[in-house]
Amino acid sequence: MQNTISDRIADFLKKYPPFSYLPMEELQTFTPEITIVYKEKNTIVFKRNSAPHLFFYVVHKGAIGLIRQEDGIVLDICDEGDIFGLRPLMANENYRLEAKAQEESILYAIPITLFKPIVKEYVEIGNFLVESFASNTRNPYSNTHKGQLLGDTAQFNPNNSGSRLLDVQQVEYSSKIISCKPSTRIQTLAKKMSKKNIGAILIEKEGLPFGIITDKDFRNKVVTGIVPITAKAKAIMSSPVITYPSNLTITQAQMAMMKSGISHLVLTEDGTPNTNAIGILSKHDVMLSLGNNPAVLVKATKRCTQVDELKAIRKGVMNLLKGYLEQNIPMSLTSKIISELNDACAKQVIRLSLKQMDTPPPVEFAWLAMGSQGRSEQLLHTDQDNALVFATVTENNLEETRTYFLRLAKLITNGLHEIGYAYCPADMMASNPKWCLSVDEFKETTTKWITNPGPDEVLLSSIFFDYNLAYGSKELTDELASHIFKTVESYPIFLTHLASGALQNPSPSGFFRKFLVEQDGLHKDFFDLKRRALMPLIDAARVLILSHHIKGINNTWQRYEKLALLEPNNAELYLACSYSSKALLKFRTRQGLLHNDSGRFISLEQLNKEERMKLKRTFSSVKDIQEVLSVRFMTAIVR
Structure with a gap:
């Protein structure tokens, strides 16, 4: 007789991660052992420091608050489909928070003894639990799981990134397979290959890959007269066919071809000849992939x-970015590589612009990338923020010198726009005279911002303090940085x-x-990922690193990692913020690539439960770091 309650539980769990990764038949093996727990409003599920139960919980209906007992603050609220109370069972420790029903709730209690073997068997479930860490702790970024969360789940050595990128970069292949049967005459398949302009044809038997014929087989076996052109395909085909899975990397493809002395690989659903072919990979495909x-x-x-030649390069950079995100390459490495490629494009725009000028620069200058590009966090085609600083000249030569550099800056900003970087809506670009100054003028300007900080000055300085040298004189930027820190x-x-x-x-x-969305305007009912989540973390990292007088670290997560070393007592929070900034940037980049925009405004209706859950896990870091700023800098005195 069918257990309808058990089936209903399985149907419910199947909708939410990590249970969505399980086949239904696997779910149904343990759902009969799940207990249904009813909790009235304000009743306790478990208390802090109590021994863990023999099961963890999934919210079916209602809401469970996870509360810090010292001050009664609700640190998290678990709603439908959320997991809580799991970490103590996995880590063999007592509960760290109190779980209390915020409203009438129905819970599913899942025995940990049944769940642990599943975690070991299904890699996707283990990865999800590490990434989302649906637990009863304040944040999931302890040293135990450092480097294994959403922003950095892959194990990768950045010190050897140059040679190892081919180990993770997938090769692109042709999915348009042309095939024939072993009994097809050679002359027929030769005409077919010529018509389709292909260098290899797959021989299939009962729908499965059986052999392959390439141009080389025609040269060595037919043209030489060894096999007549009237013979059948099986007379010249190479068999058994060598197959591999479709997620082959460039290095793996090269090694496979060298190992077997062949120029084509057949890709199948599971990498064996026992499943359907889904593509053919040639040496030419590998060479094209190497181009990216x-x-x-x-x-x-x-x-x-x-x-305009750089447009194709930029397209290659975007393809590379998509590949890295699909393979879950650590965000720190992805950002570093993409930023260096973007910088290379910007440098070439500057070099080409200099060639268009009638004369060389009258004095040394430096092109400063600011904002997200200055922090090495600009992965998508967003707008440009830049400035140009030139060496101090006499009063008589100042305007003539500025005119030269403004003309150069105009060429550069136009060039950047041509390859995909939009003009800054606020005109914070070097082509604006306000952002094309001598080093002494910039010193004077930044001094005014620091000594008379109004709202506009604070905004301008916050953007300017993230600058990075993109081209030109390092001495000028060092001189300016020293002045800023002293002031x-x-x-x-x-x-x-x-x-x-x-x-x-x-x-x-x-x-x-609940996500706070925009209430009006063009993006009404959309969530502003940049303003509500990313910027608070970016702004906090900037002011905290400045307070320690640390130079040369502009990247947000690197700032937090440095802060964790400087303030061991707050290390866990800073590492949480480091992770959150990477996770949010990755999320924004994925959304931007998906919708072909900046990824800033997100339609919550298009997010699945897992995406919402992962996004919310970063929000506690925003709240906590803002509390640190408020207390440490006594911000109430300037409000």
Whole structure:
């Protein structure tokens, strides 16, 4: 007799990760052992420091709050489909928080003894639990799981990234398979290959790959007269066919071809000849894939003689980015590689622009990338923020010098726009005279921002402090950086204003962890990922690293990692913020690639449960770091 309650539980769990990764028949093996728990509003599920139960919980209906007992603050609320109370069972430790029903709730209690073997058997479930870490802890970023979360789940050695990128970069192949039977006459298949302009044809038997014939087989066996053209395909085919799975990397493809002395590989559903063929990979395909390798792209960039030639390079960079995200390459490495490729494109635009000028630059200059590009966090085609600083000249030569560099800056910003970087809506670009200054003028400007910090000055300085040298004189940028840090040290109240500005961005979530969306305008009912989640983390990292007088670290997650070393007592929070900034950037990049936009505004209706869950897991870091800023810099005094 069918157990209808058990089936209903299985149907419910199948809708939510990580149970969605399980086949239904696997789910149905343990759902009869699941207990249904009813909790009235304000009743306790478990208390802090109590021994873990023999099961963890999934919310079927209602909401369960995870509460810090010291101050009664609700740190998280689990709603339909959320898991809680699992970590203590996996880590053999007591509960760290109290779980309390925020409203009338129905829970599924799942025995841990049944679940542990499943975690070991199904890799996807283990990865999900590490990434989302649906637990009863304040944040999932302890040292135990460092480097194994959403932002950095793959194990990768960045020190050897140049040679190892081919180990993870997948090769592109042709999915249009032309095939024939072993009994097909050679003359017939030769005409077919010629008509389709292909260099290999697959021989299939009962729908499965049986052999392969290439141009080489015609040269060596037919043209030489060894086999007549009237013979059948099986007379010249290579069999058994060598097969591989479709997720083959460039290195694996090269090694496979060298090992077997062949020029074509057949790709099948499971990598064996026992499943359908889904593609054929040739040496030519491998060479084309090598063209999207970072080292090759950098060389191609330097060979460009016209700005419009860089468009194809930029397309290759985007293809590379998509591949890295699909393979879950660590965000820190992905960002570093893509940023270096973007910088290479920008440098070439500057070189080509300089060639268009009638004369060489009158004095040394530096092109500063600011904002997300300055932080090495600009992965998508967003707008440009830049500035140009030139060496100090006499008063008589100042305007003539500025005119030269403004003309150069106009060429550069136009070139960047041509290859995909939109003009800055606020005109924060070097082609604007306000952002094309001598080093002494920039010193004077930044001094005014720091010593008289109004809202506009705080905004401008926050953007400017993330600058990075993209081209030109390092001495000029070092001189300017030294001046800024000395001035900030002399006027510490500026940090309070900067911290206050960092707290202006609204919280990402409201009551019951609901996403706070835009209430009006073009993006009404969309979630602003940049303003509500990313910017609070970026702004907080900036002011905290400035307070420690640390130079040369502009990247947000690197700032937090440095802060974790400087303040061991807050290391867990800073590492949580480091992870969150990478996870949010990855999420924004994926959304941007999916919808062909900046990824800033997200339609929540298009997110699945897993995506919503992972996104919400980063929000506690935003709240916690803003509390640190508020207390440390006493921001109430400037409000």
